[in-house]
Amino acid sequence: MTRTNRIGSYTRRTCLVAMAVGLAVLAAAPVAAQANVSQLTDRSADDLLNEVETTLFPDDFVATFRMTTERPGRRTTEMLMDNYHLEGSGTFMEVQEPQRSRGMRFLQKGNDLWMYNPRSGSRRAIRLSPRDSFQGSVFSNNDVSDPNYSDDYTARHAGTETIEHPYYGEVTAARIEANASHDEAAYGRIVMWVTLTDTGRVMPLRFDYYSRSGLLFKRMTLEDMGQLAGAERPRLMRMESLEEEGAVTTVRIESMEARDDMPARMFNQQELTR
Amino acid sequence: MNGGRRERPAGRRYQQRQRFRPRTTGARAAVVAVLLMCAAPAFAQQYELLGSVETRAMAAYRKDSPVVADQDLRGTWYGTTLARIAATHRLTLGDGSGSVASPAELLIDHALTILPVSATDGSGSSILDSLGVDAASSDGATGTAGTGSAAATGVLVSHELYQAYVSVYPADSLTFRFGRQRLNWGHGWTFSVSDALHPQSPDSEVEPGFDGASVAIYPSANLSLEGAVAVQDAVASGDLEDIRTAGYLNAYLAPVDVALSVVHEYATMLRPGVGFSVPVGPLLLAGEGAVEAYDPRGEVLNAQPLASIGGEYTWYGDVTDVVLMGEYIYNGLEETYPGITAPDLAVTSDAAGGFQRPGRHYLSASASLAVTQSWSTEHSILVNMSDQSFLVRHDVTLQRIPAVDLSATVTWNAGEASSEFGMLREGMVVELGATAHF
Numbered sequence: 001m002t003r004t005n006r007i008g009s010y011t012r013r014t015c016l017v018a019m020a021v022g023l024a025v026l027a028a029a030p031v032a033a034q035a036n037v038s039q040l041t042d043r044s045a046d047d048l049l050n051e052v053e054t055t056l057f058p059d060d061f062v063a064t065f066r067m068t069t070e071r072p073g074r075r076t077t078e079m080l081m082d083n084y085h086l087e088g089s090g091t092f093m094e095v096q097e098p099q100r101s102r103g104m105r106f107l108q109k110g111n112d113l114w115m116y117n118p119r120s121g122s123r124r125a126i127r128l129s130p131r132d133s134f135q136g137s138v139f140s141n142n143d144v145s146d147p148n149y150s151d152d153y154t155a156r157h158a159g160t161e162t163i164e165h166p167y168y169g170e171v172t173a174a175r176i177e178a179n180a181s182h183d184e185a186a187y188g189r190i191v192m193w194v195t196l197t198d199t200g201r202v203m204p205l206r207f208d209y210y211s212r213s214g215l216l217f218k219r220m221t222l223e224d225m226g227q228l229a230g231a232e233r234p235r236l237m238r239m240e241s242l243e244e245e246g247a248v249t250t251v252r253i254e255s256m257e258a259r260d261d262m263p264a265r266m267f268n269q270q271e272l273t274r
Numbered sequence: 275m276n277g278g279r280r281e282r283p284a285g286r287r288y289q290q291r292q293r294f295r296p297r298t299t300g301a302r303a304a305v306v307a308v309l310l311m312c313a314a315p316a317f318a319q320q321y322e323l324l325g326s327v328e329t330r331a332m333a334a335y336r337k338d339s340p341v342v343a344d345q346d347l348r349g350t351w352y353g354t355t356l357a358r359i360a361a362t363h364r365l366t367l368g369d370g371s372g373s374v375a376s377p378a379e380l381l382i383d384h385a386l387t388i389l390p391v392s393a394t395d396g397s398g399s400s401i402l403d404s405l406g407v408d409a410a411s412s413d414g415a416t417g418t419a420g421t422g423s424a425a426a427t428g429v430l431v432s433h434e435l436y437q438a439y440v441s442v443y444p445a446d447s448l449t450f451r452f453g454r455q456r457l458n459w460g461h462g463w464t465f466s467v468s469d470a471l472h473p474q475s476p477d478s479e480v481e482p483g484f485d486g487a488s489v490a491i492y493p494s495a496n497l498s499l500e501g502a503v504a505v506q507d508a509v510a511s512g513d514l515e516d517i518r519t520a521g522y523l524n525a526y527l528a529p530v531d532v533a534l535s536v537v538h539e540y541a542t543m544l545r546p547g548v549g550f551s552v553p554v555g556p557l558l559l560a561g562e563g564a565v566e567a568y569d570p571r572g573e574v575l576n577a578q579p580l581a582s583i584g585g586e587y588t589w590y591g592d593v594t595d596v597v598l599m600g601e602y603i604y605n606g607l608e609e610t611y612p613g614i615t616a617p618d619l620a621v622t623s624d625a626a627g628g629f630q631r632p633g634r635h636y637l638s639a640s641a642s643l644a645v646t647q648s649w650s651t652e653h654s655i656l657v658n659m660s661d662q663s664f665l666v667r668h669d670v671t672l673q674r675i676p677a678v679d680l681s682a683t684v685t686w687n688a689g690e691a692s693s694e695f696g697m698l699r700e701g702m703v704v705e706l707g708a709t710a711h712f
Contacts, residue, residue: 071593077647089495099677100647100711103324103362109496110528112553118324118362119711121480123456124463126597127551127558132590136646141590244592263446267495269531270524273458274381 037160039196040174045155048176051202052194056222057147058229058258059087064096065144065251069137072246079135086260089267091145101135107272108145111184116273125272130186138218138239138249142186152185153178163193165205167223171195173205180212188212197225201232217243229258320376323712325361330707332356337701341691356389360480376443383437385480389430436482449490456483457500457522461533461549461560463601464638464656467580468547468564470537471504471520484518485509496526507539515540529553535564542570547580558586566607578606584638595644603636608660633660633694647673656695663689663696679709 040048057063067079080097091108095101100119107114107125116125128134130142137144158175165171173193180188189210197203203225209218218241222234233256241247265271331353336342338349365380439453460466472484484504491499500522507516518539525532533549547564561583569576584601637657644650650671657664664687671681683705689696 074593075647086495100673100679102711109526112529119326123458123481126588127553127586128588128590129556132588133592134590136590136593138592241592247592263443263492264495265443265447265449265490265492265498268492268498268524269526270458270490270498270500274456 037172037174037195040194040202041157041160045157045176046150048174048194048202049150049153049155049178049192052176052192052204053148053150055202055204055231055233057085057233058231058256060260060262061085061229061256061258062262063229063256064254066254067135067137067139067144067249067251069249070246071244077136079137080254084262084266085147086262086264086267089262089264091147092262092266093145105272106145107267107269108141109267109269111142111146113141113145114269114272118273123273125269130184138241138247139251140186143220143239144251146186149178149190152181153190154181155179158191161193163206165223166221167225168195168205171205188214197232199232203232204234217241224252228253228256320366322364322366323361324364325359326709326711328358328360328707328709330356330358330705332703332705334700334704335702336699339691339701341697342699354390356387358385358387360385378443379441381437381439381441382435383480384433384435387430387432387434390428434480434482436480439483447492449492451488451490454483454485455488456481457488457502457520458524459522459535461531461551461562462582462603463560463584463586463599463640464582464603464636466549467562467582467603467605468533468535468537468545468549470543470545470566471502471518473506496528498522498524500524518543541573542568544568556587556589558588560584560586580604580606593646595642595646595650597640597642599638599640601638603638605634605636608634633658635659649673658689658694661689661693661696663687663693665695665698677711679707679711681705681707681709683707 061083063083063085065081065083067081069077078098079095079101081093081095084092091106093106095104101117103119104115104117106128107116111130113128113130114125115128128141130140130146132141133139134141134144155176155178158177160172160174162170162172173195176192176194178190178192187209191208191210192204193206194202194204204222206222207220208216209220210216218239220237220239222237224234224236225232226235227233228235233253235253237251237253239249239251332355333351333353335351336347336349342348362383363381366376367378367380435454437454437456439451439455442450442452444450456472459469459471473482484502485506486502486504488500488502493499502520502522504518504520507518508514510516516539518537520537521535523534529552531551533547535547535549537543537545537547544567545564547562549560549562551558551560553559561581563579563581565577565579567575567577580603582601582603584599587596587598589596635658637659638655640652640654642650642652650673652669653667655664655666665685666687667683667685669681669683671679673679684702685705686702687695687698688701691697
């Protein structure tokens with residue numbers, strides 16, 4: 001009996017300590033977040049935009065993406081593809097799954113994405129518009145093939161905001177507004193929520209995509225932060241359509257390696273259909 | 275004009291080339307391909323296989339017209355079935371890491387078609403033609419560059435080798451290729467008027483490559499320079515003068531893609547060409563121009579222009595995809611080849627790029643609509659405006675079953691019996707097919 005009481009007393013003490021620590025952490029978190037946000041707002045918005053790009057992907061990389069699209073009333077589709085990006089040369093992608101699409105290749109050059117399907121019987125690649133949907137997903141062709149924002153958008157600070165994030169929970173983030181710098185840009189405006197990690201890395205949390213007419217029509221949440229290609233990056237991108245309720249595409253980065261030894265021929269249109 | 279070369283009948287090579295068809299290779303090529311496939315994995319870092327198994331049931335209507343020689347068969351239907359296995363093997367050799375940095379690669383792209391012998395009687399040969407299968411070579415006759423194999427048990431087995439080449443990458447910006455291959459050539463949709471290098475046929479579902487060697491230099495990702503030597507005609511004739519050479523320069527000057535080309539064969543061909551494509555909003559505009567300097571029949575200079583201009587509209591929505599294409603083609607070689615009437619005459623790359631009875635003006639258009647992973651439909655028409663004949667194709671494909679396509683296709687034509695498409699014996703071919711992809 002005495003022993004039971006001792007155990008009970010010990011457990012109560014442990015709980016009280018844990019609660020105290022928890023409360024202290026919760027009380028300190030907003031302060032830390034505020035400190036983080038002030039470090040962000042002190043820097044130029046264009047610098048932050050560049051940092052966002054660096055966090056999302058290395059300059060040159062080889063990666064494998066798994067893309068899953070759910071639309072109400074439709075079969076869920078899944079696609080696995082290898083992705084090769086060489087800064088200044090372009091992006092080359094090859095579909096591995098599903099079986100019907102295996103071998104399908106994409107090449108991003110400038111603002112255009114070229115698609116070649118070896119099963120089609122045609123020797124010619126089809127040009128896809130950057131704003132069109134990528135293979136029926138909520139992502140656009142530009143979202144998938146062009147990891148750079150600073151080429152097409154100019155950024156400005158747009159205050160701070162506390163948002164609920166699936167990975168970080170409640171977090172105070174700096175808002176950056178990236179406006180299209182030319183007519184060829186895929187979106188009229190992108191609003192980005194970014195925070196600073198413990199290691200001082202600018203981490204994007206959420207992107208809201210606006211059309212040229214000002215309509216907010218897509219929202220991307222960046223989740224499951226972890227180590228990829230030697231740095232902490234989002235490993236899951238969840239793009240939600242705000243026009244079609246329930247339409248969601250997730251891209252999970254299954255692997256990523258920073259490497260710059262891809263040959264130029266890989267990004268040449270002459271090679272796409274061979 | 276031979277400048278000291280040995281004399282020979284003018285137009286000899288032109289006559290030879292009339293027999294040139296998409297080459298069908300049989301048992302020997304199939305055995306070589308299989309042996310290569312068996313041996314290569316021992317040296318390969320990575321092996322990829324892409325292919326399909328297809329079955330088709332077809333019904334064809336013989337025209338009630340003089341183009342059907344046997345009067346009893348005019349205005350009647352006949353049917354046949356076939357099975358087809360197509361495969362593309364890609365072997366990355368050496369100790370490179372996948373396709374990123376490998377020193378060499380082997381590619382074999384081929385197909386095996388099996389169909390009842392009954393399909394090869396008179397009227398059925400058009401079905402073989404429509405598949406790009408050369409019945410003459412398949413039953414043992416000598417083809418341009420292949421052998422044939424025929425089963426004795428009432429089925430015909432035909433092996434078609436579209437590409438089989440080894441790529442060697444001595445440097446990142448340098449590629450050598452040896453074997454049967456294709457270069458990515460031209461900016462035309464229906465065909466490329468500057469492309470006199472690759473064997474072409476309007477009937478072939480998959481166009482084969484040329485036999486020879488090529489070298490490609492990539493100074494940057496936006497610039498390439500290729501040179502090629504095609505030897506299939508020289509091998510067939512035993513005459514080195516039949517070797518065809520070509521050069522192709524492609525530059526991407528964002529957003530315009532520009533190409534310069536030239537194809538040459540001694541005394542029968544000199545065809546410089548230029549092409550471009552440029553995106554304009556949702557449209558891709560593309561054009562090509564070329565001049566053929568020779569009349570190969572007389573081996574005399576007789577320059578004639580060729581040109582094409584067209585546009586493609588693509589719209590890939592969340593669920594639905596739309597592609598529309600329209601193209602006009604001007605064929606100045608109609609002047610060089612007037613009054614061609616032989617029904618089996620394949621003019622191929624010497625003339626209009628594959629038209630069997632070339633006209634001066636052509637219109638081509640197609641429209642396709644697809645619902646992602648559900649169904650798609652495509653409709654196309656090719657009009658020879660000179661003789662007012664046309665060829666139409668409708669296709670519907672269901673994609674409800676993973677990795678399996680179920681399709682229905684109707685192909686029909688119209689025109690005078692003497693016209694390019696009106697001379698086809700089958701006025702309509704209806705096909706039902708199932709294709710499993712692997």
